[in-house]
Amino acid sequence: MAATITVSETDEAKELVAQTEADAVAERAAQISANMVSANSVSGNSVSGNSVSADSVSANKVKVESVDEILEKKASQAPTIEVAIAAGKFDSDEDFSKLVIAQVSYYVNVRDIPSEDGQVVGKLYNNSAGEWLDKDGDWYKIKSGSVTGYVKSEFVVSGDAAVELAKKVGERVAVVTTTTLKVRESASLDAPVLGLVPMEDRLTVVEENDNWCKVSIEEGDGWVSKEYVKVSTEFPKAESKAEEEARIRKEEAARKAALAAANRAASKGKSSGKSGKGGKSSGGGGGSYSASGGGPGASVANYALQFVGNPYVYGGSSLTGGTDCSGFTMSVYRNFGVSLPHSSGAQRSMGYSVGGLANAQAGDIVCYSGHVGIYIGGGQIVHASTAKTGIKVSNAGYRSVLDVRRIF
Structure with missing residues (x-):
């Protein structure tokens, strides 16, 4: 859907x-x-023998x-x-x-x-x-x-x-149409830059006027010129029987393939003497956190946690040298044989939706406006947040959640 x-x-x-x-x-x-x-034009005509006067x-x-x-x-x-x-x-x-x-x-x-x-x-x-x-x-x-x-x-x-x-139910969305969009603190080209957003990313619009719209990003709410985004209101649409059947088959195939990849990665980790939680490659305290539950999703979350404290770099995908939010989730899942796009907007269509945080399990991708993170359980996510904070653990509900996607 x-x-x-x-x-x-x-x-x-x-x-x-x-x-x-x-x-x-x-x-x-x-x-x-x-x-x-006029009367003259009809006076000579008769209707049922009666003259029209x-x-x-x-x-x-x-x-x-x-x-x-x-x-x-x-x-x-x-x-x-x-x-x-x-x-x-x-x-x-x-x-x-x-x-x-x-x-x-x-x-x-x-x-x-x-x-x-x-x-x-x-x-x-x-x-x-x-x-x-x-x-x-x-x-x-x-x-x-x-x-x-x-x-x-x-x-x-x-x-x-x-x-x-x-x-109330329509989602007002701004899709980025330029290579790198500058989100500013106010509706002016002279205003300080709050954050950067890549091409084709999808941002939730919280306010707008004729020329600017306020959007939600990881650094906070900021303004973008409508010249560089396409703004529209989106609603879910109907699903045909054929589309429903194809979606179910695709989701089932994705689950089986991802589960097989996760099992291979887990076996490889055991044979190499790795614990699953691992030691962080550099930086802060991933060791103070662990994912809840078991299975491949928990393995993904525990692997991600070892990189807490490492730097955030816009456009990056290195778990040690610096990565942005979608680069982080992409690189973590790559370790388990799963290919994800380097785009938070595109990752919103990967796997299948579980309907919200109430149904989230460790390893799920939690989607926000212009941002994604990996659920670790207990109402928390691990994510590459901002240049100031780097990779860190946060409460999953710290921002409005747009979707939760399950890859495994």
């Missing part, structure tokens, strides 16, 4: 409003044309409505989602007007026809979003990801309710 649907800045709502207004003007013109039929034309002439009246009538007749568009209730820079958002305990089935007898073509998970396409009785036709089908309207929200909910 890592895939997302993105609602970027769009003019679609404006275009639809303009088209609706144009249709209303055309309708009013047609009314005026119909009303111009000037009085009857006058009494029954077409009412000419104003454009505003026509627009109001159209809005009252339209589905809830389209009413919101015509009424212009949405921010001009982001359009949530066609969103439907699932509100269920787990997921709602998406079916190929508007009936409970329809075949299930996918699942729309709680707080996942889709695009509203049509309405058929109590069913909405939606498109979400690769899935197009029908959901029962009682299990989703739309219109104004979806707009408000989108602000």
Whole structure:
């Protein structure tokens, strides 16, 4: 369920409003044309033998409505989602007007026809979003990801309710589009640099204005120019049956491969006389910590702990000479035969999600905005934090956790 649907800045709502207004003007013109039929033009015609008089034309002439009246009538007749568009209730820079958002305990089935007898073509998970396409009785036709089908309207929200909910469940994300992004202490190019972020990293947006957005990084919250990031709001999307089956097969294969690699590494360590916790290569006190539990995940965590106190270096991946956060997790897992990308954003899609810290086990990768660490148990992580602190142990909940990924 890592895939997302993105609602970027769009003019679609404006275009639809303009088209609706144009249709209303055309309708009013047609009314005026119909009303111009005079008594003289129809007095010679008969309907069922009765002559149509000037009085009857006058009494029954077409009412000419104003454009505003026509627009109001159209809005009252339209589905809830389209009413919101015509009424212009949405921010001009982001359009949530066609969103439907699932509100269920787990997921709602998406079916190929508007009936409970329809075949299930996918699942729309709680707080996942889709695009509203049509309405058929109590069913909405939606498109979400690769899935197009029908959901029962009682299990989703739309219109104004979806707009408000989108602000709460949507994740506002800034994706870095430059080689090295400078995060500054205030919204100015003259402000001191708080930290650096690499290309394609994904940062949580906590505040924004027209030209700048405040993002969360390991060093704290800082400002970046929108010129160097792509900002959008993301929602989870539906998963088709084929995608679900492929995901399950991939996760199972990854678990088996990683477990085999971990067992090989553990056997190699024993034959070399290593304890699993190991001695730190340099620096501070990894020996004062140990991972909880057992198995390959605990072996990963204990191996990582021996490097506590070693330096942080932006862009680095050396566990002894200096590494950044994703370089740290990458290099630790490389020791166990697992290849991870050197990107905190990309590591958010590795392995499989366990749903949060409550389900975390030693060895899991804990993901934050622009940062990752390795869970060691007891509510703690080991991570390459900042240039000031280097590799250290922290409480896992010291920042908002975006996801927890299990590799083994």
